[in-house]
Amino acid sequence: MLELTFKGGKAYYGWVLALLATIGAGFALYLWQLDFGLGITGMSRDVSWGFYIANFTYLVGVAAGGVMVVLPYYLHDYKAYGRITVLGEFLAIAAIVMCLSFIIADLGQPMRALNVLLYPTPNSILFWDMIVLNGYLFLNLVIGWNVLEAERNGTKYQQWLKPFIYLSIPWAISIHTVTAYLYCGMPGRHFWLTAILAPRFLSSAFAAGPALLIVMCLFIRKFTNFDPGKEQIQTLAKTVAYAIVINVFFFLCEIFVAFYSNIPGHMDHIKYLFVGLHGHGVMVPWMWASMILMVLGIILTVNPATRRNESTLLVGCLVIILGTWIDKALGMIAGGFVPNPLHEVNEYVPTLPEIGIALGVYALGALVLTLFYKMAISVKEEVRA
Template sequence: MFERALAGDRKYWGLVVVLLAIVCTGFIAYLWQLKMGLRITGMSRDVSWGFYIAQFTYLVGIAASAVMLVLPYYLHNYKAFGRITILGEFLAVAAVSMCVMFILVDLGKPMRVLNVLLHPTPNSVLFWDMVVLSGYFLLNIVIGWTVLEAEKNTAPPPSWVKPLIYLSIPWAPCIHIVTAFLYAGLPGRGFWLTAIMAPRFLVSAFASGPALLILLAMILKKFTKFDAGTKPIQTLATIVTYCIIINVLFVFFEVFTVFYSQIPEHMRHFEYLFAGIAGYGKLVPWMWVSMIGMITASILLVIPAVRRNHATLALACVMVIVTTWIDKGLGLITGGFVPNPFDRITEYWPTTLELLISAGVWAAGFLILTILYKIAVSIKEELG
C-alpha cells in the first residue's frame, strides 16, 4: 500500500517538500541544542518545562480524539463515520509521533531515553505515559493499516483486528488521563493540583481533535476526490459544540473553587495568568484571547445555521483549535511554574531556536499525516 505515497501530483510533492524543508531546519536547530544543551531554550531553574512539554500535552489530546470517530462507529454502529474512522486513526498516529518527538527534544540526555525501559519504575507516571502512548501508537497504526488494506482488497477486515479496535476505545481516554496525572499529582504546584485536570484535558481534547478532523476533511474535499460527506461533519460539529461548552464550564468550576476558597497557593497562578503579578504578565493577553475566544466559539457553535454553513463552521473550528492550544500549549505549563515554590516570579518565553525545533517536530508530524492520508485517500479514490 505504501507505494501510493510515492505517486502523487505536484501539489502533493510540493507539500512534502515544504514540510521536509521545515523538518530539516528544525533538525539543524536540534543539533545545535544537542551541542549547547537546553540553555538555548527559554527554560530556567524555576520554569523547568516549557514549550516542548506543552506541545506534547496538547498533542496527546489530539491523538486521544480519534476515539470520537471509532466509538460511535464500532459501539453504536453509526455508519456515517465508517468512511472517516481511518482519518481519526492516522491523525492519532501522527499526533503520538509528535508527542514522542517533543519528549525526546525536551530531554537533557536523549541518548539515555531507553533507561526508562531498562529500569522500569511503576511509581512514576511518566513510565505509565510511555506505556500508554506506545501502546496507543501501535493500536492505531495496526488497526488503521489493516482495515484500510482490507478495504483495498474489498474484503472484510481480519477477525483478529476487532478485539484490538475494542481495546483502542478505552485506551484513548487513558492516554490523556495519564498525561493529566503527570501534573495533577504533584504537591506544591497549586495550579495543577486539581481533580478536574483529567476531565478538562479530555473535553478540551474532544473539542480540539474533532475540530481539526473537520478542517482536515474539508481540506481533503477541496484538494482530492475524497468527500467525507455532510453527515459525519455535522455529527463531529455537534461533538465539538458539546465538548467546548463543557470545557468552558470546567474552567468556571476551577475558577470558582480557587477564588471562593481564597487559598493563595491556588489563586496566585490564576492571578499571574489573567492579571499579571507585579508587572509580570507576558501571558495575560493570550489567556484572555483564549477564554473570550472559547466562549465566543461555544456561542457560535450552538447556532445551527453556523454549524450548517461550512465556511462559518470552519471559522468556529479554527477558533476552538487556537483557543484550546493557547490554554494547554502555552498557559498550562508556564502557569503551573509561576510563581515558583519561593513565591517569586520568573517568566518564561520560548526562544527562536526553541520555536524552530518545535516547528520541525510539528512539520514531521504533518509529514507523517500527509503520507498516511495520501495512502488512505488514494485507496478511497480508487474504490470510488
C-alpha cells in the same frame, strides 16, 4: 499501500519537500541544542518545562480526540463514520509521533532515554506515559492499516482486529488521563493539583481533536475526489460543540473553587495568567485571547445556523483549535510554574531556536499525516471509482 504515497501531483510533492526542508531546519537546530544543552531554550530553574512539553500535552489531546470517531462507529454502529474512522486513526498516529518527538527534544540526555526501560519504575507517571503513548501508536497503526487494506481489497477487516479496536477506545482515554496525572499529582503545584485536570484535558481534547478533523475533512473534500460527507462533518461538529462547552464549564469550576475558597496558593496562578502578578503578565493577552476564541467557538458551533454553514463552522473549528492550544499548551505550563514554589515570579518565554525545533516537530507530524492521508484517500478514491 505505501506505493500510493509516491503518486502525486506537483503541489503534493512541493508540500512534501517543504515539510522535509522544515524538518531538516528543525533538526539542525536540534543538533545545536544537543551540543550546547537545553540552555538555548527559554526554560529555567523555575520554569523547567516549556514549549516542548506544552505542545506535547496538547498533541496527546489531539491523538485522544481521534476516539470521537472510532467510538460511535465501532461501539454504536454509527455507519456514517465508516468513511472517516481511518482519518481519525491516522490523525492519532501523526499526533503521537509528534508527542514522542517532543519528549525526546525535551530530554537533557536523550541518548539515555532507554534507561526508562532498563530501570522500569512503575511509581513514576512518566513510565506509564511511555507505555500508553507507544501502545496507542501501535494500536492505531495496526488497526488503521488493516482496516484500510481490507477496504482496498473489498473485504471486511480481519476478525482478530476486533479486540484491538475495542481496546483502543479506553486506551485513548488513558493516554490523556495519564498525561494529566503527570501534572495533577504534584504536591505544591496548586494550579495543577485538581482532580478535574484529567477531565479538563479530555474535554479540551474532544473539542480540539474533532475540530482538527473537521478542518481536514473540509480540505480533503475541496482538493481530492473523496468526500468525507456532510453528515459526518455535522456529527463531528456536535461533538466539538459539546466538548468545548464542557471544557469552558470545567474551567469556570476551577475559577469558582480558587476564588470562593480564597486560598492564595490556588488564586495566584490564575491571577498571574489573567491579570498578572507582581507586575509580571506576559501571558495576560494570550489567556484573554484564548477565552475569547473559545467563547467564539462555542457561539459558532452551538448555534445551529452557524454550525450547519460549513464556512462559519470552519471558522469555529479554527478558533477552537487555537483557543484550546493557548489554554492547554501555553497556559497550563506557564500557570503551573509561575509563581514558583518559593512564591517568586520568574516568567518564561520560548526562544527562537526552541520555536524552530518545535516547528520541525510539527512539520514531521504534518509529513506523517500527509503520507498517511494520501494513502487513505487514494484507497478511498480507488474504491469509489
